[in-house]
Amino acid sequence: MKRISLLSMCFLITVFLFGANYVHANGDDQVKPEVVKVIAVGDNMVEITFNEELDETTAEDISNYSIEQPYGAKLKLDIYSAKLNDAKNKVIITTNEQNNYSVYMLSISNVADVAGNVIDNCQFAFVGM
Template sequence: FNFYLTDADNNPLPISSTTIDINGRALYLNLGEEMSKNNMYYLTINNLNDITKQEFITEKIYTFKADYGSTTKFKLNRVTALDNQTIELTFNKPLDGETAADAGNYSITRYGSSSGVRPEKVYFDPLNRYKVKLYLAYGDRLQKQNDYTVRIDSDSVKDYLGNGIESTRERFSGTNNNREANKVEEAVAISTDAVKLTLSQEVIFSADNLLPANFTLEYSHNFISIKKVPISVIYSDAKTLILKFDSLDYDTPYTLKVSQLIDLSGNIVKGLEKDFRLEAQ
């Protein structure tokens, strides 16, 4: 009951839900019925505080005119096969992360066929809320000579305001381009006990990928070869892992070796390594 909306005759309009923008500085009210264009409305904020809970808006009334433009329906704009295991979907509005990342909301069918497959995983990046990537299993790879249809059932995927998409069938062309093998783009010591590992491909959040024994740090001290594993591995995001060690020495050449990693398509890459050092400032 933090918000209360009425028309000029003091008739209340139902508020179905609220949504906070990703930057935390905009809040959207999703109404249970439409406003009449160009009519006056009154929004009462009973109580609203900032993230620090030090500043408040309390019992204030704001008057506004419903001078919105034409309403654009939530829809799928484009389907692109990035490689034979990765399909990128671009929508016309920011997505609701929970429904966008649900693999059960999508199916891919070879054009002319009646049977489809579900993606192995779906990746939704909260920093790019207009897109999702669908990752296919190796056995479900696309082929260049075929066209395909991606299907999204009505109301399964929603936009950031909770509006469901209409039943969607979008045709696209296949490709024979193989998915590139994952590799370590960068290993950077971000403190005297932590290394940030940046990967070229998204990996799944799993015990196998985050097992400390999966990573080995090799270096030499007083002509003695030393190996040690991290104390813990933190999944920062799909392309970034943080490895915590007991300590790292300045200006010491290190080699970080990774036994194996599993990407979002289920592909396994083995024997990755990257050199780095902790530079003295």
């Protein structure tokens, strides 16, 4: 009985750990990309880390991103470029100068992974540098 419980527990842990990156038996990726982290990395750059490799065309399309303050004057940041890194899982967005310690809301839509799965529209807060 202990052996069955141990095997069941190992199976559940395996499903839990690898379930988010589920791939069908035929090899087709069915998982939409997700944002892992958003941080300001300079006074005019924002780094977005994703959980998987992205399609370069959609990841570098600046119309798929917008940044504004979530309250008050709702100042928008202009987005000048979006560059995918060599590992294809991080995008660096170049903006006009951010205000120090101001909270911004990044909106992302229409970004796809290499299999063509499109991210759900999402928003993430970050603090300007």
